[in-house]
Amino acid sequence: MAAPVDLDLAFAADPELGPELRRAAGAWLDPLEGADLWHSLLSGWLGQLASELPPQLRAPAYSLGLSLVGDAEIAALNADWRAQDGPTDVLAFAARDEGLDDTPPLPMPSWADPEDDPAGSRGPAEPLELGDIVISVETASRQAPGHGHGLERELRFLASHGLLHLLGWDHPDEASLTAMLARQERLLTTPGQPE
Incomplete structure (x- = not known):
C-alpha cells in the first residue's frame, strides 16, 4: 500500500x-471528525x-476542497456549470482542466521539489491545487439502497469518482466508464479503508 501524501x-x-x-x-458529516476521516481517506487515495x-499532476503536496451539500x-x-436541471450526485471542478484553454498546465516551481531543497530552508512545498468535489448527501442517500450499500459507502464512492475526475479521468464512453468504475472499486477496497 502506498504512503499517504x-x-x-x-x-x-x-x-x-x-x-x-x-x-x-x-x-x-461531522465538521471535525469528518474532516479527519476525509483527509485520511483522500490523502491515502x-x-x-x-x-x-x-x-503535471505529480506533486509532493496537494490541495482540494470537499463539500457535502x-x-x-x-x-x-x-x-450554472453544466446547464442541467435538477440535482446530481457529485460534481468535480478541476483546477487543472486542460480543456478550458490551449495553455499548458502550470509547472510546479522548482522550489516545491524537496530534492531541490533537502535542508527544507525554503519551507514546505506549495500544494498543487486540484479543485473541488461537491457531493449531494440527499441524492447519495436515495442512491445507496439501489447500489446495495449504506450512505457512508456511497459518499466514499462518490468522493472517489470526483477525485478521479480532478486527476483527469473521464468517461465519455462505456469502456472508459467501466475502467473508471474499476479504479474506484480498487480505491474503495484498499486494505485499511472503512467498509
Missing part, C-alpha cells in the same frame, strides 16, 4: 442537512494514485 483539505458539510442523513452518514498520474445547492451548481 501531504494534503491540504478544505472540508465543509452543510449544517442544514437533516438528522436522519446525519445519523446515516455517521462521522463522515492520492498516495495510491501517485504512480499513475501524468507528470443538499440537493438544492448541487442543483444550483449543476444548472
Whole structure:
C-alpha cells in the first residue's frame, strides 16, 4: 500500500442537512471528525494514485476542497456549470482542466521539489491545487439502497469518482466508464479503508 501524501483539505458539510442523513452518514458529516476521516481517506487515495498520474499532476503536496451539500445547492451548481436541471450526485471542478484553454498546465516551481531543497530552508512545498468535489448527501442517500450499500459507502464512492475526475479521468464512453468504475472499486477496497 502506498504512503499517504501531504494534503491540504478544505472540508465543509452543510449544517442544514437533516438528522436522519446525519445519523446515516455517521462521522463522515461531522465538521471535525469528518474532516479527519476525509483527509485520511483522500490523502491515502492520492498516495495510491501517485504512480499513475501524468507528470503535471505529480506533486509532493496537494490541495482540494470537499463539500457535502443538499440537493438544492448541487442543483444550483449543476444548472450554472453544466446547464442541467435538477440535482446530481457529485460534481468535480478541476483546477487543472486542460480543456478550458490551449495553455499548458502550470509547472510546479522548482522550489516545491524537496530534492531541490533537502535542508527544507525554503519551507514546505506549495500544494498543487486540484479543485473541488461537491457531493449531494440527499441524492447519495436515495442512491445507496439501489447500489446495495449504506450512505457512508456511497459518499466514499462518490468522493472517489470526483477525485478521479480532478486527476483527469473521464468517461465519455462505456469502456472508459467501466475502467473508471474499476479504479474506484480498487480505491474503495484498499486494505485499511472503512467498509
